[in-house]
Amino acid sequence: MDTDTVRDEALILRRPCANDGARIHALIAACPPLDTNTVYAYLLLAQYFQDTCIVACRQEDDDLAGFISGFIVPQRADTLFIWQVAVHPSQRGRGLAATMLDRLLQEQISRGVRFIETTVSPDNQGSRALFNALARRRGAVLSETPMFDRSLFGGQSHEDEPLLRLGPFQ
Template identity: 40%
Template sequence: MPKDVQDIARHDPLTFRKPDPTDGAAIWDLVRQCKPLDENSMYCNLVQADHFRDTCVVAERNGQIVGWISGHMIPNEDALFIWQVAVSPAARGLGLGRRMLTHLLGRPDCATARCLNTTITRDNDASWGLFRSLARHLGGQLSDDPHYTRHAHFDGRHATEHMVTITLPADAIHARAA
């Protein structure tokens, strides 16, 4: 681990919390720093931080947002869908993405999740690495299938998004529900 990352990990504690609508602009700025994430509108991030705050998380260091996950429980399913994971370049290498995901799965609002879903393009190595790492960490099974395809859904303007599913092990589900 590089010295600057070690110093961040050692001296600047991270806190995880539910977002607040006033975090919308900071979240939007963070997402813009995290290529290749799709940049949504600032208003979209504000609504996520307001309406979906129970299934989203921000990570703060020294009062600054350095991590963000947007997610929601899929209606009529026992699945937590993760829309975006953003980690500030200054906080990379700390396992922050996996820590935020684990934090989210531990929340009461996500206790009914039997699986975690996200979509990832084939070329997004960082996201594949994160979700494979999470599956190993949780002891879950990871699978994927093309879901939103380049031509059927994106009119040829965006790469196919693969639906990644991590089936959570029964013991992990029971531990969260207890």
């Protein structure tokens, strides 16, 4: 991956590495309503799932501006599951999430991916807008079906997480 100018700021878009794990954890903690997983979980993603994850760093000082985690659905090699999308509050509204998502998808299309799946809580307007905009840009169909009901989160207070499926991408 390479340097990209997202609106007016030079950002490096690249795959994460283990050195990014703790910084990704801090970024996610600064991006409610995302669930903050353990540093170890982000180390695993950076180590074993780096082909389907992406980070954006400011060229100027290497600060972490954005992160997307994903994986190829084990039973369906044509489907990229997007887990968490985070853009630091100071970097929002400049198209960074859309740029990271496009870059990740484009790479995976060349490896045979045709669909994206993700879950989005009903109230997360930003996330819904991001995936709606992606479907619109790419002429893809977006469908929504129930997946993780709030009752599945045990004692935790958590919203439903319905499944969004987008595609087919060419």
